[in-house]
Amino acid sequence: MPTLFQQIQAGKVWDFHGGIHPPSRKERTNQKPVALLDIPDRLYIPLRQHIGVAGKVLVKVGDRVLKGQALTQAENAMAVPVHAPTSGTVLAIELHTSTHPSSLAEPTLILAPDGMDEWRPRKPLDPEQVDLYTLLERIQESGISGMGGAGFPTHIKVNVKQPVDYLIINAVECEPYITADDMLMQERASDIIAGIEILVKLLSPKAVLIGIEDDKPIAVASLKAAIGQKDNYFVREVPTKYPSGGEKQLIQLLTNKEVPAGRRPLDIGIVMQNVGTAFAIAQAVLDDIPLIHRVVTVAGETLAQQQNVLALIGTPISDLLNACGFQAEPQQRIIVGGPMMGFAIADWSVPVVKTTNCILAPTENELGAASDEMDCIRCGACADACPASLLPQQLLWYSKAHDQDKLAEYNLSDCIECGACAYVCPSEIPLVHYYRVAKAEIRETQREALKAEQAKARFDARTERLEREKQERLERNQQLAAQRVAQQQASGQTTQSAAAVQQALERTQQQSAQPLDKEQIIAERERKKAEALAYQQQKQQAQTATPAEDTTATTAEDPRKAAIAAALARAKAKKQAEAQPEAVGQPAPAETATADIPEADAKKAAVAAAIARAKAKKLAEAQPEAIEQPAPAETAAPEVDAKKAAVAAAIARAKAKKLADAQPEASEQPAPAETAAPEVDAKKAAVAAAIARAKAKKLAEAQPETSEQPAPVETAAPEVDAKKAAVAAAIARAKAKKLAEQTQMQQIASEPATEATVQAEAVPAEQDAKKAAIAAAIARAKAKKQQNSEPL
């Protein structure tokens, strides 16, 4: 049994399933030389003429460009540039109907040729002297993409890592009418071989197989003459049968191999290039002529002169047809490409592009339009003709039924849309059209499925993240609590501060008896939380700068501001304590701080710390009162049980959200927030107040720069989500307003000691109110932003 390579060397050619023999009508154009046309008045050069992305435009409207000058620049590997086919002026860069079945408009550069046809400087390369990278670069820069059909960028296809057994040059040209490649081979065989040699240098294949249909004897002879005595170049004539020129079919014909479904020819060691591409490569490398023109077959019986022409890329199809003596008939069809796979165009101003190999303007007699579609009689002629061995009538059945599972089972995706089935169908069913529609439907379904999947993944990820964050917080809190307990025990409860806190707690406990326990737990939890935050804050500060320095610096910088804030906070606390005996004394500082610093940056924290310190100092002075004060608040608090508080908080949140959504004027809707606020306060405020007081006390006694300093202020800040911030904002707003009113009415001074400090340190109350309003506005904005940016 001879090996595959031996069989190939011996000249064996295999066969593929199916195929048809439509009348080829190539004799009309394959004996006339390729005609040169006058430079057209306008050239319409689409910026993207290949699979991939368009490059960046390098020229402006009004620029003069030279022949061969790059008009775009490839910005990534999948892009190739387009070039000016002749010298002239850029008239416009705008949308123009594309040479595509969809006829969608695409960005097109319109060039007004000046008739000089003036070249830019050219730099031919000697493939023997330069390295592979230079060759690849030249191929890319010359804008070469596959000229057979799809227009895949050539430099990608020939830049391979895998070993290549066979380089197949596709010179089959199996579509009826088309003789562009045939004429190229007849006239420029040696250039084509030179191009193939460059490809050989790039790919180092075991052998070069040139596949060509046996109805092109002159081209075969020219190629053979050009090859001469070169080793391992084989010209293989394949029987004339459509679609021998399909990539998969030609591989089967020449090597008896099949490209596995969903894979590329490279995976079985094969690279295929069109003969026109080989020619373009030779021109690009040897003469530095980028891809600015190509041979186009212009045929059809409505033309006086059916022939091949060398058309500049961008030439409007109308120009080509008119140059060949076009006489339209009613119901005229213009087809770009061959009669089997080409597409009809409605607008003949579309240009010749790099993949345009044929323009057909047939008469109705010549290529009759399809008659009425009739019922499928299951004759199976389509299955006999299918080169992919599909069952077209089953596919038709399932296409009509939109049964995508069955379509997949019958391998619709392996259909190459060659049209052989529709050609032979006695019932004139436009099978390929049905398959295109079905394929589009499947693509749409897949896209939707993908979207749904992504949405679900996003949702799951979010749920998981929220859960994880919650767990992390819990764990951290527990850890910190343990640490704290350990610390306290280690430092032996001897510090006065700890003792004081303990005392205070004991006192409150005595006063409020048992129900306090629950509240105490909550308070404890809150404190832990605060501490966790403090820890975080500390870490953060340690990273940026020495916390002590920072704080003191800020304090020094801004003592006034801090004092104001502290005073404001105090005033508010006071007011609230009076207005609401059950509610607590000092939620205000925490809440305002929250509104102020959701982002919790170092500086702000420092300011907040300063406020806290100031307060602490004050408290230290008024110690007996400060400790006495919380008592009524604390006793009141337990009455509100945790559940109720949670419910209330939820209500408040909902309201706050609504409020945030509605974006009310500060003055317009303080009321709902106000009503919500006390309820929230009842619980939170008590906790916060207790903590703040305890800490403040401690602080007052200890150093002012302890790591715990920012804690009370920071309590909720970093964790604040959009809703909380909104609530806080509303509260702050409401308070600000109230405060403003109160201070205006009379400067309340029920407790002379504290009020004195307010009077002394604070700027006029109006100013405070204004500031609070500003803070509220900032908080609102931030809350909004956070809401918007929150992921789905």
Added chain:
Amino acid sequence: MSFKIASSPHQHSQKTTAQLMKLVALAAVPGIAVQAYFFGYGVLIQLLLAISTALLCEAAVLALRAKKVKVKLLDHSALVTALLLAVAIPSYAPWWLVVIGTAFAIIVVKQLYGGLGNNLFNPAMAAYVLLLVSFPLPMTSWLPAAPLQQQSLSPADAVCTIFTNFSCSGYSISQLRQDADGISMATPLDTLKTDLSQGYTTQESMKKPVFGWLSGEGWFWVNLAYLLGGLFLLQQKVIQWRIPVAVLGSLFGFSLIAWLLSPDTNASPLFQLFSGATMLAAFFIATDPVSASTTEKGRLIFGALIGGLVFVIRSYGGYPDAFAFAVMLANMTVPLIDYYTQPRTYGHKSKGER
């Protein structure tokens, strides 16, 4: 300027369904001619009756179904159905037989299943089975071939017999079937079957006058003519070779084995091939695309199944000929066959290798 848009391909082969059907009808002409020569002008009258009934029924149902009557009538599929049924029933069968059969074929078997392309069964064969089961006597009353007939029948006799049951000279069908001794002559297949059941050997039975060279008198030539027509269809690529070759091959193969094992009780393979409706069925009936298998392998299986069933029914069943039953049974298996014989798509592994 705006141009007409069409979907590719822009070129179509000139073979349409109507042309295919016309070619089938044309290919049947030699067979019909030979049949008319040996079995009387009755066959032509039956043809006329069947075709007119078929076209009328088809038009009526198409109109009821609000389809384009003219376009669909001109696909000539009804014509072919009528033709196949007309040549399958005895030439001098009463007129209502073919009318009932054709109406049933078109209205029930074809149109009620959804029209052309959607019928599960071959309409002509389903109708034949209906008639054979419902009216066994007229359906088996074949006249002997012309050289054996005692009375020569004119076209007028054919008309009289078909419409009145009596020839112009007043003979009834059963009288027309009698030989010189007044014994009714059955078809060769029927004769052989009866004789074998009565203990005669094949050779003894074959000495009877209804048998001619190789097979029945006249029947050989009729089969040969249909074979020619079939070859023409193959040459015109109206049908593919697989089904007829499989039908004939399997019938030949089975009968060869049986004949080699017991030549006394089995007819020779060639006798089988040139008797009854063999060639007509192999080239014209089994190849009906609508009700046959559509895959290449499936067509071979489908054909072989028909050939095998025919052999079994002819040899062991209760009916002398069996193509109608065999084709209908095979029609039923088509969805299954098609499903399991899908070709390996390019680039895919075959189902077994998965």
